[in-house]
Amino acid sequence: MAEKAIRRHCVLDAGALVAHERRNGKVAALLQVAAQHRIEMVLPSAVLAQVWRDGARQAILSRMLRNPGLVEAPLHHSDAKRVGELLRDSRTTDVIDAHVAVLARRLGAPVVTSDPSDISKLDADIELIRV
Secondary structure, three states: OOOOOOOOEEEEOHHHHHHHHOOOHHHHHHHHHHHHOOOEEEEEHHHHHHHOOOOOOOHHHHHHHOOOOEEEEOOOHHHHHHHHHHHHHHOOOOHHHHHHHHHHHHHOOOEEEOOHHHHHHHOOOOOEEEO
């Protein structure tokens, strides 16, 4: 019997960061498992911009950002083009969610989210981890 391939990435959306700030135990557990198994938690820069307001008041998020397993994903031209095409095809407008979906598709990674419908509207085949 073939073993299931071990994931090496998960992509975080804004809901995952907000849930972590609200002390959601599932997000904390996912981060711990990711660290133990060397799974990179991919954080699109725009997702951080969407939730960041004040480092002094967001101590939990600030600590999370120092996690060495957290990898920043800026929006490069090639992904930006895919984002635009995905928005056209899905008839939606949220650039940040579309970038999350594009990254997840490219990496073959699940998305950690509190609102699975946002990502499903963009790509119903992406694996989702609801928090």
